[in-house]
Amino acid sequence: xxxxxxxxxxxxxxxxxxxxxxxxxxxxxxxxxxxxxxxxxxxxxxxxxxxxxxxxxxxxxxxxxxxxxxxxxxxxxxxxxxxxxxxxxxxxxxxxxxxxxxxxxxxxxxxxxxxxxxxxxxxxxxxxxxxxxxxxxxxxxxxxxxxxxxxxxxxxxxxxxxxxxxxxxxxxxxxxxxxxxxxxxxxxxxxxxxxxxxxxxxxxxxxxxxxxxxxxxxxxxxxxxxxxxxxxxxxxxxxxxx
Amino acid sequence: xxxxxxxxxxxxxxxxxxxxxxxxxxxxxxxxxxxxxxxxxxxxxxxxxxxxxxxxxxxxxxxxxxxxxxxxxxxxxxxxxxxxxxxxxxxxxxxxxxxxxxxxxxxxxxxxxxxxxxxxxxxxxxxxxxxxxxxxxxxxxxxxxxxxxxxxxxxxxxxxxxxxxxxxxxxxxxxxxxxxxxxxxxxxxxxxxxxxxxxxxxxxxxxxxxxxxxxxxxxxxxxxxxxxxxxxxxxxxxxxxx
Numbered sequence: 296x297x298x299x300x301x302x303x304x305x306x307x308x309x310x311x312x313x314x315x316x317x318x319x320x321x322x323x324x325x326x327x328x329x330x331x332x333x334x335x336x337x338x339x340x341x342x343x344x345x346x347x348x349x350x351x352x353x354x355x356x357x358x359x360x361x362x363x364x365x366x367x368x369x370x371x372x373x374x375x376x377x378x379x380x381x382x383x384x385x386x387x388x389x390x391x392x393x394x395x396x397x398x399x400x401x402x403x404x405x406x407x408x409x410x411x412x413x414x415x416x417x418x419x420x421x422x423x424x425x426x427x428x429x430x431x432x433x434x435x436x437x438x439x440x441x442x443x444x445x446x447x448x449x450x451x452x453x454x455x456x457x458x459x460x461x462x463x464x465x466x467x468x469x470x471x472x473x474x475x476x477x478x479x480x481x482x483x484x485x486x487x488x489x490x491x492x493x494x495x496x497x498x499x500x501x502x503x504x505x506x507x508x509x510x511x512x513x514x515x516x517x518x519x520x521x522x523x524x525x526x527x528x529x530x531x532x533x534x535x536x537x
Numbered sequence: 538x539x540x541x542x543x544x545x546x547x548x549x550x551x552x553x554x555x556x557x558x559x560x561x562x563x564x565x566x567x568x569x570x571x572x573x574x575x576x577x578x579x580x581x582x583x584x585x586x587x588x589x590x591x592x593x594x595x596x597x598x599x600x601x602x603x604x605x606x607x608x609x610x611x612x613x614x615x616x617x618x619x620x621x622x623x624x625x626x627x628x629x630x631x632x633x634x635x636x637x638x639x640x641x642x643x644x645x646x647x648x649x650x651x652x653x654x655x656x657x658x659x660x661x662x663x664x665x666x667x668x669x670x671x672x673x674x675x676x677x678x679x680x681x682x683x684x685x686x687x688x689x690x691x692x693x694x695x696x697x698x699x700x701x702x703x704x705x706x707x708x709x710x711x712x713x714x715x716x717x718x719x720x721x722x723x724x725x726x727x728x729x730x731x732x733x734x735x736x737x738x739x740x741x742x743x744x745x746x747x748x749x750x751x752x753x754x755x756x757x758x759x760x761x762x763x764x765x766x767x768x769x770x771x772x773x774x775x776x777x778x779x
Contacts, residue, residue, distance in 0.1 A: 306752060402759045407749030435751040470770055504766065505773075507649030509677040510548060517644045517762040520755075524746065524763035525770070528712055531747075 298423050299353035299362040301326070306431025308332050313366035318343050318352050323360030338363075357427060368421040371437030373412050373447055377454040381478050382409035383526055384451070386458075388444055388484045388494045389417045390515065397428020398516035399483070404432035406523045411436060412480075414444045444482075448497040451480045458482060458498040460490050461522060463512050466503030474526040475533035481522055486515050540665050541595035541604040543568070548673020550574050555608035560585050560594050565602030580605075599669060610663040613679030615654050615689055619696040623720050624651035625768055626693070628700075630686055630726045630736045631659045632757060638663075639670020640758035641725070642678055646671070648765045652679035654722075656686045686724075690739040693722045700724060700740040702732050703764060705754050708745030716768040717775035723764055728757050 298304055305328050307314050317340045319329060324342045332338050343349060346360060353362035376384055385403045390396050396419040400411055419425060420440075426433050441447040448458045456478030460466070482498055484490035495501060504513060504521055513521075540546055547570050549556050559582045561571060566584045574580050585591060588602060595604035618626055627645050632638055638661040642653055661667060662682075668675050683689040690700045698720030702708070724740055726732035737743060746755060746763055755763075 302752070309751065398756060398759060401752065401756060404750040404752055405746075405748050405755045405759075407747070430752055430754075430756070432750065432752050470773070504647075505649070505769065506647050507769075508646040508674065509551065510544070510643065510646055510672055510674050512672075513647045513762075514640060514643060514672070516759065517640060517647075520759040520762040521766035525766070527747065527749075528767070531712070 296365055296367065296423055297353050297362050298365050298426050299349070299355050299358035300427040301359045301361055302430040303423070303426040304361050304363045306434040307363060307365050308337060310434030312368070312434055314338050315364040315366070316341065317361065317363045318349055320346055320349060320360040329361065353423070355423070368433065371410055371439040373439035373441045374450070376410045376412070376437060376439055377451055377456065377478070379409050382456060384409050384412055384456070384480045385519065385523065386412040386444060386447065386480050386482045387418065388482060388490050389414060390483070390485050391417065391419050393419045393422060393424040394428045395486070395516050397425045399519045400425070400429040400436055400438065401432040402516065402520045402523060404436040406527050408436065408523060411438045412444070412447060413438065413440055415440045415442055445493045445497040448480060448482065448494065451478070452499065454478070456480050460495050460498040460501045461518055462489060462495070462501045462503055463506070464503060466501035469502040469504055469522055469525060472500065472502055474529045479526055481526065483515055483519055486512065538607055538609065538665055539595050539604050540607050540668050541591070541597050541600035542669040543601045543603055544672040545665070545668040546603050546605045548676040549605060549607050550579060552676030554610070554676055556580050557606040557608070558583065559603065559605045560591055562588055562591060562602040571603065595665070597665070610675065613652055613681040615681035615683045616692070618652045618654070618679060618681055619693055619698065619720070621651050624698060626651050626654055626698070626722045627761065627765065628654040628686060628689065628722050628724045629660065630724060630732050631656060632725070632727050633659065633661050635661045635664060635666040636670045637756070637758050639667045641761045642667070642671040642680065643674040644758065644762045644765060646674035646678040648769050650678065650765060652681060654681045654683055654686070654689060657682045657684055687735045687739040690722060690724065690736065693720070694741065696720070698722050702737050702740040702743045703760055704731060704737070704743045704745055705748070706745060708743035711744040711746055711764055711767060714742065714744055715771070717771045721768055723768065725757055725761055728754065
């Protein structure tokens with residue numbers, strides 16, 4: 296696959312993924328992170344005459360002067376994520392917009408989550424657009440694919456985690472739930488349709504952010520950020536109290 | 538200006554802005570919200586043969602089958618926002634990406650914030666792309682433009698509000714600040730450069746979200762969501778305790 300964009304390529308160089316080759320405009324090739332990677336013998340850079348070349352190679356206008364041929368993305372094992380101590384896992388139910396998937400992965404990585412779980416079908420996968428939207432966070436955060444998300448939630452509960460589905464309405468206030476007592480799987484649905492009934496039914500409970508304006512719903516990546524950081528906040532408070 | 542996108546047009550019809558005319562594909566024209574607006578005599582709809590017509594009229598491929606000629610966007614008065622009881626204002630320091638401005642306005646509107654303040658220069662304005670990215674939230678949330686953001690922050694402090702600037706590092710933990718005691722202005726900088734020195738110096742304090750991953754920074758709209766909802770959470774807790 297051909298990654299594009301400064302952060303996407305930079306983080307691929309810093310992460311476990313194999314980076315076979317980089318194409319960069321003279322401007323991008325002179326950036327310190329890329330010069331350092333070349334000086335360190337980490338990768339070869341083809342300096343191309345102009346942005347047009349990078350666009351042709353990457354197939355996207357959003358390349359910021361640099362793209363890279365890299366190895367396939369290695370998905371993580373969902374069952375392995377559940378073995379981590381008190382995991383914080385973000386499970387996404389058929390989120391198809393690459394921007395939203397990338398944005399949620401970026402926030403989850405920044406907040407120190409354990410990983411993200413997506414279904415194999417009817418979901419955005421880790422494409423170059425997602426790598427770009429995640430600012431390269433996909434290179435560091437484990438992302439696992441499962442055949443059936445509802446089954447994964449039942450497995451997670453068997454493994455001792457608590458599964459909470461975010462709903463626009465009908466959920467308990469998100470602050471009224473204790474996220475510090477054990478592993479947590481936060482389940483988010485697609486913006487149009489929310490959680491599928493069987494996915495919602497496989498959760499321990501449903502939670503909701505307060506909506507106090509005129510418009511109907513938060514963007515799913517904005518909701519993810521508020522919810523993930525509330526979980527982190529509660530865990531920090533509990534850790535201090537210990 | 539010509540708005541485009543389902544939510545952008547729908548919320549313009551629900552809000553104070555004058556909607557002069559709507560163009561819609563047969564599919565979009567048959568959606569209940571638009572049929573109801575026509576039946577209520579609120580607006581005329583030109584049903585056009587196909588999406589190509591809407592794209593030509595709106596100048597964007599992101600129209601979802603509908604666009605509307607509307608009156609100019611009416612900005613709010615920043616000084617007036619400061620007169621509200623215990624305002625929660627989000628001030629944006631030179632955020633130029635329309636997606637980020639729109640996303641932050643959407644979250645602020647959903648969370649029940651008082652309004653958003655942006656500088657007149659070197660900032661994204663309320664363009665049709667921002668209306669679309671905000672899912673129409675710009676029609677309901679006051680947005681004010683100020684000549685000088687640092688001066689506005691000093692005015693806000695004179696008016697009794699507390700101004701907190703978000704910084705990637707160097708700030709106090711965002712949860713260690715009391716947001717419930719009075720008005721709050723949350724100041725967010727552009728992703729690349731953060732807050733300008735004079736803007737940061739005009740704040741009462743700097744705050745930071747914990748970053749526990751490998752990548753350097755949250756997207757500014759993700760940071761906005763976590764911070765705004767923490768302010769709302771603290772205020773809810775304080776209101777209950779009263």
